[in-house]
Amino acid sequence: MLLLLLFVLCDVVLTATAPVAGSDLFYKNDYEKTLAAHGGKTEYDRVFYGNSVVISAFIEEESRSGFVNFGLDYGKLCDLVQMLEKGMLKVDDELVIGMNYFVLMDTLDTNPSYPWHRNPLEPYAYFERDRIHTLVKTSFEDLLNDGGLSPEHYTDFCKTVYYGMMDEAQLQEKVATHSELFWNLGMENYRENLAAIAPLCDYCEKNGVRLRVLWMPWSDYVPIPENPKRVRALADEAFAERGIEIYDMEGAMPRDCFHDLAHLNYEHGAHVFTEEIDKWLNT
DSSP states (O other), X not given: OHHHHHXXXXXXXXXXXXXXXXXXXXXXXXXXXXXXXXXXOOEXXXXXEESHHHHXXXXXXXXXXXXXXXEOTTOOHHHHHHHHHTTSOEEEEEEEEEEOGGGGOTTSOOOTTSGGGSOTTXXXXXXXXXXXXXXXXXXXXXHHHHSSOOOOOOOOOOOOOBOSOOOHHHHHHHXXXXXXXXXXXXXXXXXXXXXXXXXXXXXXXXXXXXXXXXXXXXXTTSOOOHHHHHXXXXXXXXXXXXXXXXXXXXXXXXGGGBSSSSOBBTTTHHXXXXXXXXXXXXX
């Protein structure tokens, strides 16, 4: 019994202090990078949420809108709802969702280190086992190879952005991969994230947050496939029923702004997008 109490106490302390997220000895996920880049804050006036497409499109430092780029790799609507409901993110005034069909895809892989994925009964050390294992493994290898410890320190809080334009062969490969893995998925693969629209709208109404939806740019290299179109139609219908403003930029950007089919290149497309979207964000 004493050992159990000690274990529980240790787990409570670890949960409260979150040493993995707080130490630069562990690599950071995009949620942790976003907080670290803003002084550890979890509360913001204006948030621009989405997945990696938002990360590489919206240059927060150039924008005059006051929106924080809260793009997360593999970020989906269910992630956003969990963050809001669990107090891991608080929005005071405005929330914009940068949408594409991946934001609504239940079956898309996610980052398991995002803290809202932790089960309430899951011990902290077990939840963080992958990152702890990486540190232990590299430290052990250092001892074997050099006889000392020289752990890597993760101090770069920049999220992944994309540069340049894919060539024809790369784009064809991207189309083939996405066609095989994603474009033929039925609507049952989007059910949970479509259902998350209701609690998201409820949260915003309850807390006085202005919610808007933006459909992110898509390259005219290939038309948006039929199933992703159907997903968008269902999402638009759900948002429209709640009176949510929807802004469409799917076909608004020329091809030289894109790195691939959906990610804008950071050296050009992101600047064009940020300047253009600021006009709408500030309305």
